[in-house]
Amino acid sequence: MARSTFARLIATLVAFAALALPLAAEQLARLHVTNLSLGADRTHVKIGERFSIYVRVHVNERVDRIDNIVLPNLLNFNNLGDEHTRAINPKGTDWTERVILEAPQAGTFMIPPAYFDAINAVNGKPSRFSSNTLQIVVGAPSPLDDPGALARRVLSIVLVVVGVLAAIFVLLALFVLRMRRKPVPISPVRPAPPTLTVLVDPDAALRTALAAASRTRTRASILILRGEVFARAGVPRGATTRDALDRISADARGLRLAVAQLERAAFGPHDRLEMAIDEALAAVESLLGRV
Amino acid sequence: MIGSHTRPAALLETLGRSIVGQRAVLETLVLTVIAGGHVLLEGAPGVAKTLACRALAAAIGGTFRRIQFTPDLLPSDIVGTRVFDQRTATFATVPGPIFANVVLADEINRAPAKVQSALLEGMQEHHATIGPETLAFPDPFVVLATMNPLDGDGTYALPLAQMDRFLAKVIVGYPDRDDERAIVDRFGTSDVDLPASVVTLDDVRSWRTAARAVFLDAKLRDYIVDIVRATREPARLGEFGKYIESGASPRAAIALAQLVRARAFLEDRDFATPDDVRDLAPSVLRHRIAYGYRVATEGIDTEAIVQAAIGAVHAP
Numbered sequence: 001m002a003r004s005t006f007a008r009l010i011a012t013l014v015a016f017a018a019l020a021l022p023l024a025a026e027q028l029a030r031l032h033v034t035n036l037s038l039g040a041d042r043t044h045v046k047i048g049e050r051f052s053i054y055v056r057v058h059v060n061e062r063v064d065r066i067d068n069i070v071l072p073n074l075l076n077f078n079n080l081g082d083e084h085t086r087a088i089n090p091k092g093t094d095w096t097e098r099v100i101l102e103a104p105q106a107g108t109f110m111i112p113p114a115y116f117d118a119i120n121a122v123n124g125k126p127s128r129f130s131s132n133t134l135q136i137v138v139g140a141p142s143p144l145d146d147p148g149a150l151a152r153r154v155l156s157i158v159l160v161v162v163g164v165l166a167a168i169f170v171l172l173a174l175f176v177l178r179m180r181r182k183p184v185p186i187s188p189v190r191p192a193p194p195t196l197t198v199l200v201d202p203d204a205a206l207r208t209a210l211a212a213a214s215r216t217r218t219r220a221s222i223l224i225l226r227g228e229v230f231a232r233a234g235v236p237r238g239a240t241t242r243d244a245l246d247r248i249s250a251d252a253r254g255l256r257l258a259v260a261q262l263e264r265a266a267f268g269p270h271d272r273l274e275m276a277i278d279e280a281l282a283a284v285e286s287l288l289g290r291v
Numbered sequence: 292m293i294g295s296h297t298r299p300a301a302l303l304e305t306l307g308r309s310i311v312g313q314r315a316v317l318e319t320l321v322l323t324v325i326a327g328g329h330v331l332l333e334g335a336p337g338v339a340k341t342l343a344c345r346a347l348a349a350a351i352g353g354t355f356r357r358i359q360f361t362p363d364l365l366p367s368d369i370v371g372t373r374v375f376d377q378r379t380a381t382f383a384t385v386p387g388p389i390f391a392n393v394v395l396a397d398e399i400n401r402a403p404a405k406v407q408s409a410l411l412e413g414m415q416e417h418h419a420t421i422g423p424e425t426l427a428f429p430d431p432f433v434v435l436a437t438m439n440p441l442d443g444d445g446t447y448a449l450p451l452a453q454m455d456r457f458l459a460k461v462i463v464g465y466p467d468r469d470d471e472r473a474i475v476d477r478f479g480t481s482d483v484d485l486p487a488s489v490v491t492l493d494d495v496r497s498w499r500t501a502a503r504a505v506f507l508d509a510k511l512r513d514y515i516v517d518i519v520r521a522t523r524e525p526a527r528l529g530e531f532g533k534y535i536e537s538g539a540s541p542r543a544a545i546a547l548a549q550l551v552r553a554r555a556f557l558e559d560r561d562f563a564t565p566d567d568v569r570d571l572a573p574s575v576l577r578h579r580i581a582y583g584y585r586v587a588t589e590g591i592d593t594e595a596i597v598q599a600a601i602g603a604v605h606a607p
Contacts, residue, residue: 028584117588126586223510223607238605240565267606268562269506 032060032092032120038072038114038131046141049082053099055114055131060092061120069116076109077101077136098215103138110135161163201289206232210284217277219266225284226262229233231260258283297490298499299325299557303349305489309346310339311477312470317383319461319574320435326551328458328546329434331399331578336439338463344395344435345485352488353392354429358410358511360402362447366409370419371426384421389413392429392492396436398454400446410434411453412594431495451581453538458546459571460578462594498556505552506562510607512548512566519544519602523582531599534586538600539579540584547575565606572601 021080035058053074057066065086082099108127113130117281120127171222201207215222227237235244241263248255258280265273265280298319299321308315314330320343323330332340341357348355358369371387387412388394396410413419414434418427436457438449454460466474522539551567576597586593 117584126584126587219508220511239605240569242566263564264562267506267508267511267564272561 004226006010006267008194023070028117028119029063029066030061031063031120031125032121033118033129034058034092034116036129036131038111038134039136040136044137044139046139047103047106048141050100050102051136053101053111054135055097055099057095057116058092059095062088063095065095066095066116068118069114071097071099072114073113074099074101074111076105076107077282078104095122103136106138106140108135108137111244117280186251203232206284209287210281213284214281219271219273222262222265222277224281225280226259226266229255229258229262229284254283254287297494298559299490300559301489303557305486306343306346306349306559309350309484309486310343311473312466313339313343313463314472316343316461316463319459320344322550322553322557322571323458324351324431324433324495325502325556326458326549327431327499328549329436329456331436331438331454331460332463333438333460334463335465338465339462340437341395341397343463344393347433347435348391348393349485350488351392351431353431353492353495355393355395356388356391357389357395358513359397359398360399360406362401362403364402364406366406369400369406369409370413371421375420382422384424384426386426388422389419390426390428392431392433394432394434396434398439399436400438400449403447404450407447407453410436411456414456431492431499451579454578455540455542457578459550459574461574462577502549502553502556505555505560507548507552508562511551511563511565511568513553514565514604514607515544515547515572517574517604518568518572518601519547519576520601527603528596528599531591532597534582534591534596536581539576543575543579549570550575557596569587569601569606573597576600 010163035056035244037056039056040051040052040053045051055069055071059066071082078241079102079261080100080102082097084097085094086096087094111134115125115130116130119125206225206228209221213225215221228231230237230239232242233244233248235247241259244259248259250256261276261280261283265276268276302324303317303321306321307314310317320330324347334340345355345356345501358364367387369387369389371385372384372388374385375381376383398496399407413428415429417432418425420426465471492576508545517543519539522525522535522543523537525535525538526546528535547568550571551563555561555563573594577593580593580597582593582596584592585591586596
C-alpha cells in the first residue's frame with residue numbers, strides 16, 4: 001500500500017516536472033554572473049595557423065549548462081570546431097566555450113563581445129551580460145617559412161609579366177596592320193528621315209482624374225484626383241495633407257488651395273459633400289487653367 | 292460651428308501662458324478633457340507635470356485634488372470611508388479625494404495593486420460605493436496620473452489591462468534650452484500663479500457632446516483600425532516585430548477615434564483628417580503594447596516600435 005502510494009507520488013512529480021521543464025526552458029535563468037570574458041591562447045598568429053578563443057563564464061549558482069551564450073561573429077576566420085566544458089566547485093559553476101579557428105587572411109581583426117541574457121540575481125531585472133572584445137593580429141607568412149609557396153609566387157609574377165607583354169605586342173600588331181590597309185571609298189551619306197516629336201502632357205493623368213471626378217462626383221473619384229494632385233506636388237502614396245503642404249512652396253497658392261479643398265471633399269461630412277466637391281473641382285480646374 | 296460656449300482653444304492658450312513649452316503635452320491634456328477620458332503622464336521629476344494638472348483644474352473652474360500614492364495607502368484613502376459621529380450616533384460618509392473634477396494621482400506606480408484598482412475602478416464607473424451609499428463623481432471627471440520612470444525601486448508596475456483605462460499616455464520631456472531659460476526667469480523670482488478660470492464646467496460638458504458629432508469618414512475609421520491591428524501583426528513591423536509580445540486592444544481604436552474627433556473640434560473643424568490620426572496614434576498606443584524582455588536587454592526605444600506600426604499602414 002505504502003509502495004503504491006509512493007509510486008503514485010513519484011509519477012505525479014515526474015509529470016509535473018515534464019510540464020514545467022518546457023515552460024522553464026523558455027524563461028531566462030536567474031544567475032549571479034561574476035565573470036564573462038573572451039580570450040585566446042594566442043593573439044598574434046600567421047595565415048593558416050590554428051588558434052583557439054575561449055568564452056569563460058562564472059556564475060555563483062550550480063547549473064548544468066548555460067545554453068544561450070551567443071558567440072561573436074567569426075566570419076573573418078575559418079571555424080574548425082568548438083567544444084564546451086563545465087566545472088562545478090563550491091564557488092559556483094565555470095562554463096567554458098572553446099572555438100578552434102584558422103586565419104585565412106592577414107590583418108588586424110576585432111572580435112566583438114560574446115553575450116547572453118539572464119535575470120540578474122542582484123536586481124531581479126532581465127539583463128544582457130557581455131564580454132570584452134578581443135583583437136587578433138594575423139600576419140603574412142614569411143617566404144622562408146614555405147619554399148614551395150615562394151616558388152609559386154615567383155612563377156605567378158613571371159606569368160603576369162609575360163601576359164602583359166603579349167597583350168602589348170598584339171595591340172601593336174593590330175595597329176600596324178590597320179595603318180597598312182588601303183583606304184575604302186566613302187559612300188555618300190543619305191540624310192536621316194525626319195523624327196516625330198511627341199508632346200507629352202505632364203498633366204494628362206490629372207486632367208483624366210479631374211474629368212472622372214466631375215462626371216461621377218463620388219468620394220472615391222475625389223480620392224483618385226487627390227492622389228494625382230499629390231503626385232504633381234511630388235508627394236508619395238500614403239502621405240497626408242500636411243506632408244503635401246510641407247513640400248509645396250508658400251507661393252504655389254493654387255496648388256495649396258487645391259490640396260486643402262480636396263481634403264475636405266475626401267473626408268468631410270456627408271451633408272456638405274456636394275459643396276465640398278464643387279470647391280475642390282473648381283480649385284483643380286483653376287490650377288490646370290494656369291498651366 | 293462650435294456654438295455659444297467658449298472655444299477649447301482658449302483653454303489651450305491659457306495653459307500655454309502658465310506652462311513654458313510642453314505644447315504637445317498641454318494639447319493632449321485638453322483633447323482628453325474634450326474626449327472625456329483620463330491621461331497618464333510619464334516624465335522625470337521637475338518637468339511641470341503637477342503644475343500642468345493644477346493649471347488645468349484652475350482654468351476650467353473645477354475642483355482639484357491631489358493624491359500622493361505611497362506604498363502604505365489604502366483604498367479608503369482614495370474613495371472615502373464611513374466615520375461614526377458620536378453626537379448623532381450615526382455613521383456619516385466622508386467622500387475621499389477622488390471626488391473632484393480634476394484628480395492628480397501622483398506616482399501611481401508607488402501604491403499596491405488594491406489601491407490602484409480602487410482608483411481605476413472609479414475611473415471606469417464614475418462612481419464609488421462607500422458602505423451602503425453609491426456616490427457619483429462630479430462631471431466632468433478627469434484623472435491625470437503620473438509615473439516617475441527613473442526610480443524603479445519599491446514600485447508596483449501597472450498591469451496592461453489597467454493602463455488600457457487611460458485614454459492617452461504622454462511623455463513629458465525636459466524643456467529645450469530657451470524654454471528652460473524662460474522657466475528660470477519666470478519661476479525663479481516669484482511664486483507660481485495659477486490661471487484664472489477661462490471656461491466653465493458647462494463649456495467642458497458641451498465640448499464633449501459637440502466632439503462626438505465631428506464627422507469621422509469610413510476611410511479614417513479603417514485607417515485607425517488598421518494601425519491598431521498592425522500592433523497585433525508583428526510580421527508587418529520588420530525588425531521591430533520581434534519585440535512585441537501582444538498588441539493593442541480594440542479599446543485603443545475607440546480611444547484614437549475619440550481623440551481624433553476631439554482634435555478636429557479643438558481646431559474648429561467639423562471633420563477629422565488622416566493627419567489627426569497619425570499625430571495622435573502614438574499617445575494612444577504607447578501604453579497599450581506589451582513588450583518582451585529583449586526591449587530592456589537590447590536597449591530598444593519603444594517609440595520606434597510604435598512609429599513602425601503607424602508607418603506600416605498607408606494613410607488614405
